[in-house]
Structure formats: C-alpha cells, structure tokens
Amino acid sequence: MTLDRSWRTALVGVVVSLFLGALLAAVLGYPVVDMFSALWRSAVVKPGRLEATLANAVPLTLTGLSAGIAFAAGPVNLGQPGQVLVGALFAVTGGLYLHLPSTLQVPVLLALGGLGGAFWAGIAAFTKRRFGMDEFIVTLMLNEIGRLLTDWCISSPLQDPKAGSVTTRAVHASGWISRWGSVSFGLLVFAVCGLVVRRFVVGYEWRMMGQAPMFARLGGVRTDLNTTAVLLFTGALAGFAGAVLLLAGPHRFVKGLGGNYGWDGVMVAVVAVNALLGCLLYALLFSGLQIGSIGMELAADVPSEYVQILQAIVVLVTVAVRGFLASNVRAWQARRRARRPRSDSSASPRS
Amino acid sequence: MVVVSFVGVTKVYPPAVRALDDVTVDIDAGEIHAFVGENGAGKSTLMKVLNGEIRPDAGRVEVFGSTVSYRSPRDAMADGIGMVHQEILLVDQLTVWENVVLGNEPTTRFGLVDRDRARCEVAATIASAGLALEPDAIVGTLTVGARQKVEIAKLLHRNVRLLILDEPTAVLTPPEIPELFDELRHLRDDGRTVCFISHHLDEVVGLADRVTVLRDGARIATLAAASTSVSELARLMVERDVLLTSQRTPLQRGAPVLRVRGLEADITGSSSKLGPIDLVVHEREVLGVAGVEGNGQHDLVEALVGVVDCEAAELRVGEFDLRPLSILDRRRHLAFVPSDRRTQGGALTAPIVENVAMTHHRLTPGFSAMRGWLFDRGRAKSLATDIRDRFDIASSSVEAPLGSLSGGSQQKVVLGREMSIERPLIVLDQPTRGVDVGSIEEIHRRILDLRAEGRAVLVVSADLDELLRLCDRIVVMFRGRLVLDIDADDANLELLGRAMLEGIDARTVPRPAPPSAPNEARP
Numbered sequence: 001m002t003l004d005r006s007w008r009t010a011l012v013g014v015v016v017s018l019f020l021g022a023l024l025a026a027v028l029g030y031p032v033v034d035m036f037s038a039l040w041r042s043a044v045v046k047p048g049r050l051e052a053t054l055a056n057a058v059p060l061t062l063t064g065l066s067a068g069i070a071f072a073a074g075p076v077n078l079g080q081p082g083q084v085l086v087g088a089l090f091a092v093t094g095g096l097y098l099h100l101p102s103t104l105q106v107p108v109l110l111a112l113g114g115l116g117g118a119f120w121a122g123i124a125a126f127t128k129r130r131f132g133m134d135e136f137i138v139t140l141m142l143n144e145i146g147r148l149l150t151d152w153c154i155s156s157p158l159q160d161p162k163a164g165s166v167t168t169r170a171v172h173a174s175g176w177i178s179r180w181g182s183v184s185f186g187l188l189v190f191a192v193c194g195l196v197v198r199r200f201v202v203g204y205e206w207r208m209m210g211q212a213p214m215f216a217r218l219g220g221v222r223t224d225l226n227t228t229a230v231l232l233f234t235g236a237l238a239g240f241a242g243a244v245l246l247l248a249g250p251h252r253f254v255k256g257l258g259g260n261y262g263w264d265g266v267m268v269a270v271v272a273v274n275a276l277l278g279c280l281l282y283a284l285l286f287s288g289l290q291i292g293s294i295g296m297e298l299a300a301d302v303p304s305e306y307v308q309i310l311q312a313i314v315v316l317v318t319v320a321v322r323g324f325l326a327s328n329v330r331a332w333q334a335r336r337r338a339r340r341p342r343s344d345s346s347a348s349p350r351s
Numbered sequence: 352m353v354v355v356s357f358v359g360v361t362k363v364y365p366p367a368v369r370a371l372d373d374v375t376v377d378i379d380a381g382e383i384h385a386f387v388g389e390n391g392a393g394k395s396t397l398m399k400v401l402n403g404e405i406r407p408d409a410g411r412v413e414v415f416g417s418t419v420s421y422r423s424p425r426d427a428m429a430d431g432i433g434m435v436h437q438e439i440l441l442v443d444q445l446t447v448w449e450n451v452v453l454g455n456e457p458t459t460r461f462g463l464v465d466r467d468r469a470r471c472e473v474a475a476t477i478a479s480a481g482l483a484l485e486p487d488a489i490v491g492t493l494t495v496g497a498r499q500k501v502e503i504a505k506l507l508h509r510n511v512r513l514l515i516l517d518e519p520t521a522v523l524t525p526p527e528i529p530e531l532f533d534e535l536r537h538l539r540d541d542g543r544t545v546c547f548i549s550h551h552l553d554e555v556v557g558l559a560d561r562v563t564v565l566r567d568g569a570r571i572a573t574l575a576a577a578s579t580s581v582s583e584l585a586r587l588m589v590e591r592d593v594l595l596t597s598q599r600t601p602l603q604r605g606a607p608v609l610r611v612r613g614l615e616a617d618i619t620g621s622s623s624k625l626g627p628i629d630l631v632v633h634e635r636e637v638l639g640v641a642g643v644e645g646n647g648q649h650d651l652v653e654a655l656v657g658v659v660d661c662e663a664a665e666l667r668v669g670e671f672d673l674r675p676l677s678i679l680d681r682r683r684h685l686a687f688v689p690s691d692r693r694t695q696g697g698a699l700t701a702p703i704v705e706n707v708a709m710t711h712h713r714l715t716p717g718f719s720a721m722r723g724w725l726f727d728r729g730r731a732k733s734l735a736t737d738i739r740d741r742f743d744i745a746s747s748s749v750e751a752p753l754g755s756l757s758g759g760s761q762q763k764v765v766l767g768r769e770m771s772i773e774r775p776l777i778v779l780d781q782p783t784r785g786v787d788v789g790s791i792e793e794i795h796r797r798i799l800d801l802r803a804e805g806r807a808v809l810v811v812s813a814d815l816d817e818l819l820r821l822c823d824r825i826v827v828m829f830r831g832r833l834v835l836d837i838d839a840d841d842a843n844l845e846l847l848g849r850a851m852l853e854g855i856d857a858r859t860v861p862r863p864a865p866p867s868a869p870n871e872a873r874p
Contacts, residue, residue: 201712201719204726208709212698218656218689219709220679334363335408 009325010278013318014285020317021310025302034300039307042295043288049295055179055248057280057287058186059084062241063265064272064279065193066117070234072197072274073206074213075227079124079139080238081262082146083117087239088246089150090116092253095171095246096158102174109175110185110243117239118232120146125231129224135231143262154253167254175247182248189240194276196233206230238262267311271318286311352380354513354544355401355432359410362396362568370396372568373410378513383535383545385559385576387552388588389759389787393568394548398515401546402434403427433506434515437522439498443491448473450490451505476508481537483530496527500534507538514538516547520554521785524643526852532558550785552581564588588788599799604823605634608775608807609655609685613664616654618647618831625650625661625831632776632807637798639822639839640811643851647831648811649690652780655809657681668776682710686769690780690811692758696765699754703746704728704735706753707768715772738767742793759790766794770801777801780811795821815847829854 022032044050063080070077091113100108124138151166160169177185197203205226208216217223241261246253264286272278293307355378362371371393378384386394399405401412403421411418414430421427424434441450452469459465474486482500490501499519506514516535520528535545535558549555555562559576564587571587615626625647632638642648654661657678666673668684689695697706708731711718717730735749742763746756753761762782769777779798783791798821802808812818818825818839825842827835827850835850837858849857 199725201724201726204705204708204712208698208701208705211700212694214695215698215709217678218658218687218695220682220713221709222677222679331406331408 006273006275006278009322010281010318012325013321014314016321017310017314017317021313024309024313025306030302030306031300035296035302035306038296038299038302039289039292041292042299043292046295049291051179051183053284053288053291054183056291057283058182058248059241059245059261060264060268060283060287061186061280062189062237062244063261064268064283065190065265065276066234066237066241066269067266068269068272068274068276068279069193069197069206069237070230071210071269073210073226073230075128075230075234076136077121077124077139077231077234078136078266079121079142079146079235080241080265081258082139082143083120083235083238084242084245084258084262085146085150086120087113087115087117087242088253088257089153089242090119090239091243091246092158092168092171095175095251096169098175099172100174105172105174106177106181106247109171109247110240113241113243113246114236114239117242118236120239121231121235122228125228128231129228135227139231147258150253151255154255158253160252165255167250168252170250170252171247173251176251177244177247179248182244185240185244189237190276190280193237197276202226202229238265241265267315271315273322285314353377354380354415356413356416357397357400357410358413360397360400360407360412361409362393362400362405363408369568371400371407374565374568374570375410376563376570376573378544378546379561380544381539381542382560383539383547383558385555385562386546386548386565387550387555387562387584388565389789392565392588392787394565395517396568397565398434398517398546398548401427401432402515403432404434428509428511431510431512432515433509433511433513434517435499435502435506435519437517439495439502439522441490441498441501443489445490446486447477447484447488447490447493447501447504448486450501451476451486451508453505455509473504473508477504480504480507480534480541482534494524494527495522496524496531499523499531503534503538511543513544513546516545518548518550520549520551524645525848528554552584555584556581585788599637599821599823600803602635602802602823604636605805607631607633608668609809610665610667611655611663612666614651614654614661614666615663616650616659616661618645618650619659623647623830625654628833630826630833632809634775634805634807635802636824637802637808637810637822639818639825640809640828641813641815641818641825641847641851642828644813646828646851648828649780650831651828652687652690652778652809652811655681655685655778656687668774679713682772682774683714684774684776686772686774686777688762688765688769688777688779688782690784692761692765697753697761699761700752703739703749703751703753703756703764704731706764707731707735707738707771709768710772711768734768734771738764738771742767742797757787759786762786762794763790766797770797774806776807776809778809778811781813782810783812783814783817791817815844818847819844827851 025032025035042049043053063084066080067077091109094109094112098105098108120142121139123142124135127133127138128135154168155166158168160167197206205216205221209221209223209226213223242258245257245261268279268282268286272282289307289310293304296302297304357374357376360371360374364370374397386397388394396405400407403424403426419430442453448470451473456464457468457472470486477484477486482504484497484500484504490498503514519531523531539545556576556579561573562576562579562584563573564571564584566588609632611628611630614628615624618625628651640648650659653659657676663674671684673681673684693699708718712726718727719725720727732749739746739749744756744760744763753764783794786794798808810821819842822839825837825839825847826833827847829850834854835856837846846857849855
C-alpha cells in the first residue's frame with residue numbers, strides 16, 4: 001500500500017517535471033515537441049541507443065545503491081566519487097598485469113574494483129572506529145585524495161608512454177566487458193543488494209540502525225561492527241561502478257574517467273529516498289536523459305546542457321511533490337472523512 | 352466571559368483516525384482549565400488546533416466571539432495565545448533574559464538590541480508573574496523545571512493572555528510541581544487564562560477550576576473541579592471503574608536470580624556517583640526501584656544491560672557472570688523494556704513485525720535460517736500477530752508502522768516482545784510512563800503474570816502508587832545509593848517519599864515535629 005503511494009508520487013513528480021521542463025524550453029524558444037521526440041529517439045528508439053542507455057545506467061545504479069544503502073543504515077558515505085576512482089585504479093592495475101582466461105579475468109577485475117572501493121571506504125571505517133572521526137567528513141575528504149592519487153598513478157607509474165594524453169595502457173582484451181555484460185552485472189549486484197538488505201539478518205540490522213540507532217543497540221545489534229560493514233559494502237558498490245566504467249568503456253584509465261557518476265549516485269539516492277528499486281529506476285531515467293542529450297542537440301538544435309537543467313528540475317520537483325502530496329492529499333482525505341458521520345469510520349481503539 | 356469556543360471541531364488523520372470528533376467546549380477568561388483523557392484521546396490535538404499548529408478539518412474556533420483561522424502559532428500569538436510544549440527548545444548558552452527576548456528584541460533607535468531595556472523588561476515580567484527565575488542565569492545550567500518557566504516567561508513577554516501547557520508536570524521532580532502550580536494560580540489571579548493537559552488526575556483536581564474529559568477524540572464532560580473526584584474523572588476517561596488496587600497475590604519467592612554486589616558507575620548529567628549498590632532479586636519476586644529522576648535508577652539499569660561501563664564485585668543472573676558480556680550476550684539472560692519506547696524500545700517508522708523481531712533475530716532459533724544469515728520474516732510475523740491478539744492491540748496489520756499505534760499500544764508491543772524473549776530476569780524501566788489508564792492496568796497484570804511464572808522482575812518507576820501495587824519489595828535510590836529497602840506491605844507513601852526526597856530511612860530516623868509528608872505536598 002505504501003508502495004502504491006510512493007509509486008504515484010514518483011510518477012507525478014516525473015510528469016510534472018517534464019511538463020515544467022517543456023514550459024521552460026518553450027519560454028527559451030526551443031522547439032518543445034521536436035526536442036522531446038529527439039530526446040526519446042536518441043535515448044531509446046534509434047538502433048543501439050537503448051543498450052547505451054541501459055549500460056550507462058549501470059554505474060549510476062551502483063553509485064546510487066552505494067549512497068542509498070549507507071544513508072538508510074545510518075553511516076553517511078559521501079565518498080562515492082573517490083571510491084569509483086580507486087575501484088577503477090584497482091581494476092586497471094589488475095587488468096594490466098594479470099593475464100587470465102576471459103571467464104576468470106572479468107570476475108577478478110570486477111572483484112578488484114569492489115575491493116578498491118571497499119578499501120577506500122575502509123579508511124573512513126577505520127578512522128571512525130579507531131579515533132571516532134566522523135565518516136561524513138572523512139569520506140568526503142577522501143574524494144579529493146582519491147582524485148589526486150589516481151591522477152598521479154595514471155600520469156606517472158601507470159602512464160602509457162606512447163599516448164599523448166594522461167592515460168594508462170588498455171587492459172588486456174580478456175578483461176573487456178560488453179554493454180550487455182555490464183547490464184547483467186548491474187542486475188546481479190542489484191539482486192544481491194536486495195537480498196542482503198531485505199532478506200539477510202545484517203540487512204535487518206542495518207535498517208533498524210538507520211531508523212532507531214539506540215533501539216538497535218539495546219536490542220543487541222553490534223552497531224560499531226555494522227557501521228564498518230556498511231561502509232565496506234557500499235564502498236565496494238561504488239568500486240564496482242569504477243570497474244564497470246573502465247572495463248565496458250575506454251578499457252584504459254583516462255583522466256576524468258569517473259565523470260560525475262559519484263555525485264549523480266548521491267542524487268539518485270536522494271530522489272529515490274534510499275529505496276533500492278527507486279535507485280534503479282531513477283538511474284535509468286537520468287541515464288536516458290544523458291544519453292539522449294547529444295542526439296537532441298543534433299536533431300533539435302537544443303544545447304545538450306539543457307538536459308542538466310531537466311535533471312535538476314526532476315530532482316527538485318520530485319522532492320517537492322513528495323512533500324506537497326504528503327501534506328495535501330492527507331488533508332483532503334481528512335476533510336472528506338470529517339464530513340461523514342462517525343459510524344462509518346473504522347472501529348475506535350477500544351470497543 | 353468566554354475567551355475561546357471550540358464549535359464542532361473535528362480532525363481526522365487519514366485513513367480513519369478521528370483525533371477530534373465534533374468537540375464543542377468553551378474556555379472562560381481567568382480560569383485554569385484542565386484537559387484529561389487517555390493517550391490518543393485528543394487533548395494535545397485540541398490544544399494544537401487552538402495554537403494554530405493543526406488546522407481542523409471541520410468545525411471552527413472562536414476567540415472573543417469571532418471565528419479565527421490560524422495558519423501558524425505566530426497567528427495565535429498575535430491574538431495572545433501561546434503554548435509551552437513538552438519538549439523545551441532554548442539556547443543553552445544564553446541567559447534567561449536573552450532567551451526570553453529572542454525573536455522579539457527591543458531595539459534602540461539605531462536598530463541595535465537594547466540590552467538594558469530588554470533585561471529590565473524581562474526582570475519585570477518575571478517578578479510580576481511571580482516566577483522563581485534569575486534573569487541572568489545561563490539557561491544551560493538550569494533544571495528542566497526552571498527551563499519550563501523560561502518558556503512561560505517567553506510567552507508572558509509576548510503578552511500572551513491564554514497559556515497552554517502540554518503535560519507540564521511530566522518533566523518535573525515532585526518538589527517542583529507545587530511551585531509551578533502556585534505560579535499558575537498567580538497567573539490566573541492576574542487575569543490570565545491557563546489550559547493544561549495532564550495525566551495525573553490528582554493534580555487536575557487540585558489545580559484546575561474546570562476539567563474537560565476527552566475520550567476517543569470526543570468531549571465526554573466538562574466539570575467543575577471542586578465538585579468532582581479522581582475516581583469520577585478516571586471513570587469518565589475509560590468509561591469503567593479502574594481498579595487502582597493491587598492484584599498481587601502472596602507468592603513464596605524462590606532462589607536468587609539477579610545478584611549485584613558493589614556495583615559502581617557514573618551518573619550521567621550529575622556529579623554524584625552510582626553505588627556501591629547491593630541488590631538481589633529472586634524468582635517470583637517483583638523488586639521496585641523508586642527515586643526522584645536523576646538519582647541513578649536509570650544508570651543502574653544501563654549498567655545492568657551493559658550500555659554503560661561499571662565496576663562490580665558481583666553481577667550475576669543465575670550462575671552467569673554478566674560483567675564480561677556484551678549487550679547482546681547479556682540479552683541471553685535478561686529481557687529489557689527501556690524507558691523511552693520511541694527511541695529505545697522500538698523504531699516508530701518500522702513495521703510492527705520488525706519491531707518484535709529485535710533481539711530474537713540473533714538469539715531465538717527459528718528467527719533466522721541458513722546458519723543465522725537469512726532473516727525469517729514469516730516467523731516474526733507470527734510472533735507479531737500473536738502479540739497483537741494476546742494484548743488486544745488495535746491495528747489493521749502487523750505490517751503497519753509502530754508509530755501508527757497509540758502510545759499505550761506501542762508499549763504493549765515492546766512489552767510483548769520482551770515477554771516472548773523468555774529470560775529468568777526482566778528489567779522494566781518506567782514501563783507505564785505516558786501510557787493511558789486502561790493500558791496501565793493491563794501492563795500491570797502482565798508483569799504480575801511474569802512473576803507468577805517464576806521470573807525475577809526489576810521495575811524502575813517514578814510512580815509510587817504503581818510500585819506499591821506491583822512490588823514485593825521496594826528500594827529507594829537517593830544520590831546514587833540505596834537508602835531504603837523495604838517490604839512493600841510495610842511501605843507507604845510517606846516512608847518512600849521521605850527516602851526519595853531526603854535520603855533517609857524514616858523508620859530509624861525520628862520524625863521531625865510537626866510531621867510532614869513531602870509526597871502529600873503534591874496536590
């Protein structure tokens with residue numbers, strides 16, 4: 001039942017924001033109909049575009065899950081950008097120096113990516129447990145350190161001497177993954193997250209910790225261990241995103257590889273209110289907007305940056321609609337019921 | 352003269368909770384008007400409607416004869432109506448007068464805060480209202496009772512003529528209550544009107560001029576306080592005669608279960624230390640711990656459960672030494688109902704099912720599968736349904752959030768969970784605080800059932816009547832030490848009250864003349 005309501009809210013939010021986006025485009029003098037149809041065609045309809053949208057949604061979903069699962073359990077992991085980069089660094093290092101058959105190479109490199117992300121988040125977990133440092137600050141600051149570290153690695157020890165730009169050599173082809181490979185991996189990780197959070201005892205403890213930390217602690221939940229576990233787990237998710245970006249994308253660590261996937265993931269988690277399925281669906285939406293933007297620019301002559309405005313509108317409107325519906329629909333229901341006589345309201349607390 | 356009229360006020364919380372149902376009542380100028388009712392009867396909601404925090408879905412509120420439609424407490428304030436909430440929000444670092452003027456500062460010609468004038472005005476307000484407050488005291492150093500007075504002074508400084516107090520005495524220590532009441536009477540005699548909410552019927556009868564009883568959102572009666580009684584009000588509240596007598600039957604107590612020797616710990620928010628405490632609770636025995644809040648009872652419970660570190664020569668349940676054990680491992684030997692059900696006893700946003708599964712999920716076989724990895728929701732659901740049926744909890748589904756239940760029902764869920772964690776010892780910290788009369792009776796019956804089953808029960812409570820009704824033995828804590836250990840059959844309010852307030856065992860200390868019973872100072 002609550003699912004129904006949140007679905008409705010999300011749908012209303014997206015429709016309203018597309019409408020506002022259209023309105024703004026009209027005011028700016030863009031061809032609204034052409035713009036949306038070009039966006040739709042180049043994100044979904046044209047050959048190969050649906051695959052591109054789906055594949056692009058994978059790293060977004062992973063970073064979204066990373067932020068969402070952490071927020072829902074309590075620890076504030078805002079280190080996705082850094083964890084993505086370090087994950088990719090681990091994966092590229094493995095890819096350059098390991099030569100296993102493809103069936104082994106791909107899982108090993110993906111696992112290395114997860115390990116890298118977990119390691120980077122693990123630093124925050126360690127300083128939290130050992131020194132009581134706030135993971136919110138530490139994960140945030142590790143982003144910049146992670147960026148500098150990976151920039152140094154790809155410009156010095158791992159740099160491809162033959163390349164003109166700052167990049168590593170390409171990983172061995174046995175470690176490459178296709179778009180569909182990356183989509184299947186994304187779905188697999190999503191399923192595992194669902195299992196862990198909804199069905200596992202630790203997931204139950206994480207959810208209780210997020211909702212009432214003292215209740216969980218008094219009930220016997222080891223909150224310090226769980227905080228460490230959450231940071232490692234969500235760090236690994238962001239690290240997977242880094243590995244997927246590398247292995248399904250340029251196959252080499254180019255400067256700026258992580259793009260904006262880290263922060264976009266935090267945004268996805270915020271609009272999805274940390275719901276797992278919500279993260280997946282919003283990641284698809286944002287991915288479609290991003291993929292469609294280039295085609296939209298070519299076909300309708302609307303600058304591709306307009307998509308960023310559209311994304312911002314979706315975020316703001318979704319959050320606002322949620323608040324608006326929560327207060328006004330309930331008020332409306334209440335007024336309607338207040339006018340009815342008492343007898344048809346459900347049983348009073350005591351009969 | 353009528354200040355405020357509620358006419359047919361109705362408030363519905365979807366889907367179907369009628370928090371207020373066609374409430375019509377007048378509040379006269381210059382009276383103290385009490386609102387009583389069980390939890391969820393609508394007292395707070397009605398007051399929040401008057402204060403502009405909640406808009407009614409039907410009906411209207413008239414202030415001085417004209418219909419008002421407040422959109423916020425600010426609008427109500429403009430009409431001279433203000434409310435003191437249970438949670439007090441003040442700036443700890445500032446002085447009393449600074450807090451009082453905050454947001455309403457008198458300014459000089461140059462737009463600067465006129466500190467001298469502000470301080471003088473506040474001092475005058477405090478003096479004329481007869482509040483026992485020092486304007487220059489730092490708020491962070493004040494007791495809860497004094498902070499409440501700062502809130503009152505804040506309203507008076509904004510020329511509030513009608514004050515609303517939501518359970519003002521719930522946060523006060525017994526000696527502070529008569530002081531507050533004197534101040535409220537003073538305000539009334541000064542021409543102001545006071546509305547207050549209370550769970551303590553004796554207070555209501557002693558203080559109020561008129562009393563309105565609410566039940567299930569509807570107004571049941573409005574009575575002159577002088578012509579009613581505690582038992583009449585209690586009957587109107589629950590529509591039956593509440594048996595406020597002990598249901599305790601004599602039982603032969605068994606072997607010792609909880610043994611505490613030389614327990615010492617820090618008391619949070621106090622300079623005094625807890626202990627050394629020596630304590631034994633036996634099978635088939637309810638031991639009550641009484642004391643004014645902040646004298647270490649809560650810290651004793653936390654030390655037993657393992658939330659805070661403690662030193663002890665002995666700390667055992669049965670033959671098990673609790674000292675080296677973690678909270679989780681201690682929960683193998685004891686069940687525990689914490690004092691605050693909203694943050695410690697449960698998670699209000701989580702479904703009832705997930706609330707009853709806590710602790711079971713690690714310790715009770717059957718709540719997890721696959722070597723403890725998988726959470727068995729089906730098992731939790733059957734326990735939740737079982738608790739709902741046995742405790743007669745009104746809820747549409749055990750998948751509904753705990754917060755959708757009334758306070759009493761929430762507490763029954765927590766108690767039901769801890770009873771189902773079958774342990775030789777059960778520790779209950781304030782088991783009926785903020786719970787309606789009907790639920791209190793049932794919770795008491797359940798506690799006595801546990802005793803009859805042979806368990807050892809430790810109850811911490813600020814309610815002496817409750818302890819006298821439930822316990823076989825009562826100990827009183829004063830500044831972290833046990834000052835009285837008495838058989839409940841030999842105990843009375845006077846003995847307990849003197850131990851709580853003066854820290855003495857009045858059986859051995861000669862009674863001063865003229866005899867005074869501090870607990871009877873509570874009107």
